[in-house]
Amino acid sequence: MDDARTTCYTSTMEIHALASLSKNKSLVPYSYNKEITSEDVLIKVKYRTLSNSDVLFIDDYWGNTAFPVVPSEDVIGEVIKKGNAVKNLHVGDFVGIGYEVYSCGRCEYCKKGLEQFCQKQRNLRIHEQGGLSDYMIVHHDFAFPIPQELQRPEATPLFCAGLTVYSAIVNNAISKRMKVGVIGIGRLGHLALKFLKSMGCETVAFTGDLTKQNDLKTKGFEVIDLKEELEKFNNSFDCILYTSTIDLNWDDYLKLLKPTGKLCIVGFPQNQISFSAGLLNDYSRRQIVGNFIGSRDDMKMMIAYAAKNNILADVDTFSFNESNKVLGMVKDGGIPYIAVIKS
C-alpha cells in the first residue's frame, strides 16, 4: 500500500445508474459493483446536476472519459452507511460531492492542502462514476457535510461549479469594492456573479445572450454585451473571470484590466488563447491565471460562505427518467444555467 489513505475492503454494493456505454451514446440503465472500504461512506443520492461538462465527457471531448460513463459532477446525498475508520461523518448527514473524490494524502500538494493538484487524484467520469445513480460510495475526505440551508436542489451546483469559481475568487485575492467582470453567464458564470456581488464587488456580466442580459439587469448587475465597443472600459477591471467556451479577441479583454489586473481562465475556449505580450508588461504587470476546482479547505469555506450568504444556483429540476431529455436540452441551449435531477 503506497498511499497514505490505506484501504481495507469490507463489503460490495450494487449501484444502479444511467450511463453512456460509449462515445456519444444516450444514457441507458447501467449497474456496477463497488466496494465500500473502511474509509468510505455510502451515500443515497438526492440531487445531482447534468451540464455541458457531462455532454463533453459523453462526447469524449478531452479523450479521457472512462466508458461506460455515469455523468454528473455535483451531488447532494445522505450518508446511509460509513466505514469503521470514518469519524467526521455520521449516518443521516447530508453531504456534497464534487469532481474530485480522492487524493493520495502524501504528495507535496496534499501536504500543503492543495489536493486539487495531486497527480494521483481520482475524478468523476475519468476514474470514478458520476452521480446519476441511486447511491455513491466515496472516500470520507471528499464527502463534505452541508448545513440544512444547502440541503436542496439549488445548492447542488455548488460542489463543482461553485467550488471552481469560489476558489478562483479567493485564490486571486478578489475582495470588496474591486471591479470584477464575468465572461459567460452560464453554469459557472451565474454562480460567480452571486459570490462576487455578495462579497461587495462591483460586478459586471459580459454576455451576448439578450434574455440573460435583461434578467441580469433586473437583478441589479451591470451588463456588457460581447459585441459592445469595449475600449471605453479599458484599464478599469481588477479581475475578469472567463467562464465560457467561446473564443475571444483576448487583447480586447486584457486591455480592460488595470495595470495589476488578472484574467482568470476557468472556462475552456475551443482554440488557443493568443495575446500580445506587451499587454502584460507595458506599464503593467497583468496576469493570465488558471484555476482548477478547489482544495478541501476551499470547499469547506465555500460551503460555509454559501450557507451564510444564501448563495444558490438558478436551476431547472427534472426527474431521473428525464435525464436523456435534459442532456438534449443542454446541447440545444435549453437550460439557461443548470439542470438538477432529483431522485
Add this chain to the structure above:
Amino acid sequence: MDDARTTCYTSTMEIHALASLSKNKSLVPYSYNKEITSEDVLIKVKYRTLSNSDVLFIDDYWGNTAFPVVPSEDVIGEVIKKGNAVKNLHVGDFVGIGYEVYSCGRCEYCKKGLEQFCQKQRNLRIHEQGGLSDYMIVHHDFAFPIPQELQRPEATPLFCAGLTVYSAIVNNAISKRMKVGVIGIGRLGHLALKFLKSMGCETVAFTGDLTKQNDLKTKGFEVIDLKEELEKFNNSFDCILYTSTIDLNWDDYLKLLKPTGKLCIVGFPQNQISFSAGLLNDYSRRQIVGNFIGSRDDMKMMIAYAAKNNILADVDTFSFNESNKVLGMVKDGGIPYIAVIKS
C-alpha cells in the same frame, strides 16, 4: 499645476549628446536645452549602456520614439548641482538612473508605491532624452544614490535591466530553493541568472547560443538548449522568466511549470503568445504574468541587494565616440551581454 511634485523653474542648461535625428538614422552630435527645476539634480554622466532596446527605439519599433532621440536607459553619474527642494541627494553623490524618470506622485499607483504603473510617468527616449550625453537633469525621486561598490561600469545595466528582472523575481515571490528557468541569456537574462543564483535558487539557463552555453556551464549553471527535448523537465519549474525576443512553442514551456508555477514575460516576442488554456487550469493554476521595470522601492532594494551580493553585469566597455560602432555590434550580435559607454 496639477501634479503633486510641483516645479519651480530656476535655470537652463545646454546638454551635449549623441542622437538619432529620425527613424533608423546613425547617431550624430546633438545639443538640447533643459531647465533645472528646484526638484531636479544635474548629473555628470560617467557610464551608460547601449543595448538592443536603444536599437529598437531608434528603429521606432514601438511607434512612440520622440526624435531626435538620445539613447540609453541605464545611467551612472555624479550629482553636480541640485535644486533647492532636493534634500535626499548631495553634490558628489553617485546615482543610478533607469528608464522611468518621473511619476505624478498622486495617482493610486504612486500612492501605493507602484510608480511604474503611473499613467503620467516619463520615460527615457519617449518623454525625456536618454543618457548618451555629458549631463542629465532628472527629478531627484528618480536619481537613486548608489554605494561605492556600484560606482563602476559593470553596475550600469542594473538600473533598467537589473531592476526589471529583480522586480520580476521579488514580485513573483521567487525564493530560495525554488527551481527557476531563464529563457534567453542576454542583457536581462544574464542578470536574472546572477540574482537567482545568489538567492539560492536552482537556476537553469535556456539558450540556443553554444558559446554562452559553455560559458554558463563553467560558471556552474544548469543549461538547457532550446532545441533539446523538453518533455523530461515537465512539471518541475516553480518559475520561468522569459527575457528573450524569439517566438517559442509556448505550450512546451508552460508544461515545464509545476501546477502552481509562473511564466513571467519580461522580454518581447515578435509575435503573439499562443497557448492552450488547459495548461493553465488542468490539475493546475499556472500563471502567465508580466512585469514592467520596478517601483522606486524595488530600485532601492535592488541597489542594496546588488551591492551586498556583488551582482554586476558582464559588460564590454567603449568610449563615447565608438557609440555608432557599438549600435552596429548590438545589431550584429557582437555584444554578448551588454555594452557600456564611458564618458
